[in-house]
Amino acid sequence: MAQKVWLTLTLATLGGLALAQPTVDQYSLAQHWAPVIHQGAASEQDFLTRVDYDGDWVGNNNWENLPIGDLSAWVYYSVIETETHWFIFYSLFHPRDYEPYCFPILCHENDLESIQLVVFKDGTQFGRLQVLETLAHSHIYLYRAAPEVEGGFLRVLREVLWEEGHPVVYVETYGHGIRGHEIELAGGEVIYRVGEEAEIPEDTDDPQVSYRLVPIWETLWPRRHLMGDGKLFDQPFDYRGRELPACFDGDDFGADRANAPWGYAQETGDRLSRGDWFLDPARALAYHATFPQPYSLHYLYNPYLAELGLLEGN
Numbered sequence: 001m002a003q004k005v006w007l008t009l010t011l012a013t014l015g016g017l018a019l020a021q022p023t024v025d026q027y028s029l030a031q032h033w034a035p036v037i038h039q040g041a042a043s044e045q046d047f048l049t050r051v052d053y054d055g056d057w058v059g060n061n062n063w064e065n066l067p068i069g070d071l072s073a074w075v076y077y078s079v080i081e082t083e084t085h086w087f088i089f090y091s092l093f094h095p096r097d098y099e100p101y102c103f104p105i106l107c108h109e110n111d112l113e114s115i116q117l118v119v120f121k122d123g124t125q126f127g128r129l130q131v132l133e134t135l136a137h138s139h140i141y142l143y144r145a146a147p148e149v150e151g152g153f154l155r156v157l158r159e160v161l162w163e164e165g166h167p168v169v170y171v172e173t174y175g176h177g178i179r180g181h182e183i184e185l186a187g188g189e190v191i192y193r194v195g196e197e198a199e200i201p202e203d204t205d206d207p208q209v210s211y212r213l214v215p216i217w218e219t220l221w222p223r224r225h226l227m228g229d230g231k232l233f234d235q236p237f238d239y240r241g242r243e244l245p246a247c248f249d250g251d252d253f254g255a256d257r258a259n260a261p262w263g264y265a266q267e268t269g270d271r272l273s274r275g276d277w278f279l280d281p282a283r284a285l286a287y288h289a290t291f292p293q294p295y296s297l298h299y300l301y302n303p304y305l306a307e308l309g310l311l312e313g314n
Contacts, residue, residue: 022301026079030088030213032126033117034075034194036163037092037211040173040185041204045096047071048192048211050219051110051248053095057223057232059249062095063109069095072198073211076220076261080281080304083296086127087281088117091216091261092171092178099174102253109250110258113137113178115169116277118285120146131289132160132167136177140267140277142289143167143180150290153269157181166194216261217303224260233260239275242308246274262304279304 039046049072051057054065062069076091097111118131132143133154142151145160145167158181161168170179173186188204195210224245226232233245234256246263247256259265265274269287276284282297305311 022079022081024079024081024086026077026215027213029079029086029119029126030077030090031194032165033088033119033129034077034166034213035090035115035132036166036168037075037171037192038168038182038185039171039190039192040187041190041201042100042173042187043204044071044201045098046094046171046173046176046187046204047190047201048073048075048092048094050074050214051093051112051232052219057226058230059110059232059234060230060251062248062250063252066095071200073192073200073209074198074214075192075194075211076216077213078216078261078278078304079301080299081301082282083298083300084121084294085130085282085296086117086119086121087285088119089216089261089278089281090115090117092176094176097175097258104253107252108254108257109252110248111176112248112258112261113171113176114261114264114278115178116140116281116285117167118281118289118291129160129167130291131285132169132180133285133288134169134178134180135264135266136172136179137175138266140264140288141179148292152287152289153271154267154288156289220261221304224262235263237263237274239273239279239308240310242310244275279308 054069078089080087091114094111099106114135116133119127122128129145142154143160144156170183190201190206192209192211197210198212199210201209227245234249235246237246248258262275262278
């Protein structure tokens with residue numbers, strides 16, 4: 001095993017660059033570990049969908065276009081790879097973060113809450129899940145799938161829940177914060193499972209809805225330059241000398257309050273910065289939790305940092 005890892009590392013770091021291609025089929029890996037999603041649903045505003053569900057890549061018309069948009073179920077994903085682990089990121093999009101009675105403090109246009117899985121490359125095809133992290137508003141929560149993992153900056157909240165080999169998450173009605181443990185859901189409940197069809201729930205109570213995976217790398221990331229009022233993103237921030245948009249552009253109720261996948265500033269402590277949870281997950285998770293060795297910070301595949309020119313000396 002050590003010789004195999006060394007050979008992979010040698011090839012991966014030839015010329016000081018990360019691999020141009022991952023060592024695993026990303027879609028198959030993301031589908032294998034894709035979560036079962038228990039979504040609280042008081043109305044169709046709680047149905048999962050795509051950012052361009054209304055047929056365009058404009059952020060500040062998503063609130064008003066909800067009645068005419070396509071609410072087929074999609075979940076965004078990304079895979080980043082180190083010598084020892086895969087980091088699989090999932091993002092759930094809703095056009096509205098809302099309450100039964102909306103005003104700016106509570107509601108805002110667009111909503112993207114996310115999940116991070118850490119999978120140890122144990123020599124099997126899809127590895128072994130060690131950690132699930134979920135985002136709920138201003139906090140990231142840490143769940144353990146392997147007993148050898150301990151808390152770090154974050155404490156281990158609970159053990160991961162499972163359904164037929166997939167981790168289970170619960171998504172709040174209205175605000176759409178995600179937890180890895182069962183929570184009380186207002187209204188009905190839609191249960192989404194990964195599949196090859198992007199289905200629309202029949203009602204706010206639907207126990208079997210299929211969602212499809214769509215890559216962040218091919219959809220949201222190439223459009224990160226669409227930034228400014230009336231475009232897809234807004235609120236530029238500096239990430240290690242590179243300008244990125246922190247949020248989706250949104251005008252209804254709270255302005256520009258929905259984070260982009262690379263725009264999260266939650267749980268950065270004194271060692272991380274905004275964006276690290278998505279862009280530099282090996283470093284972020286090594287801070288959030290305590291993993292047994294081997295745990296490598298060296299990326300074999302991180303197309304985001306590579307495209308930003310931030311992998312040299314990785």
